Amino acid sequence: ARSIPRGCRYRTYTTAMGDAHGRQRELEAGLERAVERDEFELWYQPQVDLRTGRAVGLEALLRWRHPERGIVGPGEFIPCAEANGLIVPVGDHVLSRATEQIRQWRGTPLGRIPMAVNLSGVQFHQADFIDHLQAHISGGRGQLKLEITESVLMTDLGGAARRLGELREMGVPLSVDDFGTGYSSLAYLRRFPVDELKLDRSFVSELGHSEEADAIVEAVVALGHTLGIRVLAEGVETESQARRLARLGCDAGQGFLWARPMPASDLEAWFAEERVRIP
Numbered sequence: 001a002r003s004i005p006r007g008c009r010y011r012t013y014t015t016a017m018g019d020a021h022g023r024q025r026e027l028e029a030g031l032e033r034a035v036e037r038d039e040f041e042l043w044y045q046p047q048v049d050l051r052t053g054r055a056v057g058l059e060a061l062l063r064w065r066h067p068e069r070g071i072v073g074p075g076e077f078i079p080c081a082e083a084n085g086l087i088v089p090v091g092d093h094v095l096s097r098a099t100e101q102i103r104q105w106r107g108t109p110l111g112r113i114p115m116a117v118n119l120s121g122v123q124f125h126q127a128d129f130i131d132h133l134q135a136h137i138s139g140g141r142g143q144l145k146l147e148i149t150e151s152v153l154m155t156d157l158g159g160a161a162r163r164l165g166e167l168r169e170m171g172v173p174l175s176v177d178d179f180g181t182g183y184s185s186l187a188y189l190r191r192f193p194v195d196e197l198k199l200d201r202s203f204v205s206e207l208g209h210s211e212e213a214d215a216i217v218e219a220v221v222a223l224g225h226t227l228g229i230r231v232l233a234e235g236v237e238t239e240s241q242a243r244r245l246a247r248l249g250c251d252a253g254q255g256f257l258w259a260r261p262m263p264a265s266d267l268e269a270w271f272a273e274e275r276v277r278i279p
């Protein structure tokens with residue numbers, strides 16, 4: 001029998017422990033079908049400037065509209081897709097959808113702000129990744145930016161530096177996702193042409209609960225700004241966190257305080273209100 005890729009062993013699929021194996025196969029088979037049947041959707045979460053309170057960016061987040069289980073989040077299927085290689089076609093599909101949406105929003109208020117797309121390490125290091133990306137953004141890169149986690153950058157420093165150089169040449173901005181969790185070598189950050197650090201939400205949730213939390217945020221902001229890199233805080237849920245982050249010099253924030261990820265049509269409605277959201 002074919003072995004199950006490690007990433008496909010899933011908590012949520014082991015409700016009956018004895019049946020875990022069957023559920024893993026089900027997830028894998030389901031993912032293959034999802035690609036064929038186009039069951040994936042992109043939802044969008046706004047990113048907010050902490051000084052002006054205005055939306056200054058969007059992050060595209062993948063959702064699987066499962067025929068029986070409803071909306072399934074990426075945490076439940078991305079590791080499996082990475083383990084069995086499906087992440088490559090899925091990731092390519094995401095880029096295609098995102099760039100299509102960017103083109104659709106062109107000329108509307110949403111077309112004025114950049115949209116970040118998450119990349120898997122597998123995808124990022126694919127030999128033909130740049131060719132694929134070129135194909136999607138032919139006719140102008142529009143507002144596309146990319147996110148890659150700190151741990152992916154750190155696993156192959158040389159390869160990552162070359163790839164980032166290629167992206168820089170193409171004019172596609174890059175954010176380091178989950179910053180602070182990946183044991184980064186700060187020395188290498190200097191050599192990486194990145195545009196933004198996304199401070200991991202674990203640090204944001206510590207604000208007000210531990211004395212070190214403020215110091216860590218301040219240190220990341222100082223590091224980023226010294227290197228000319230913008231700092232965005234992830235997982236901002238309360239007004240007091242937003243105020244504190246602003247006071248500590250963070251440039252932008254993203255989190256449930258402002259909005260949850262939502263389908264394109266909901267985002268259009270949210271955005272049309274054009275509220276000024278100063279924390």
Ligand code: C2E
Binds near residue numbers: 254
């Ligand atoms: P991420 O890129 O770090 O995305 C942020 C995650 O935090 C999202 O979870 C978002 O819904 C959640 N979040 C946002 N604000 C808050 C908040 O205030 N509080 C809390 N508790 N959570 C918040 P989501 O959408 O479930 O995505 C999880 C991860 O899946 C992402 O983490 C990213 O690593 C990955 N992912 C999502 N879409 C894609 C994709 O298209 N391709 C790849 N390769 N990975 C993706």
Ligand code: MG
Binds near residue numbers: 059118147177
């Ligand atoms: Mg991200």
Ligand code: MG
Binds near residue numbers: 178234
């Ligand atoms: Mg993140």
Ligand code: MG
Binds near residue numbers: 178
């Ligand atoms: Mg994260």
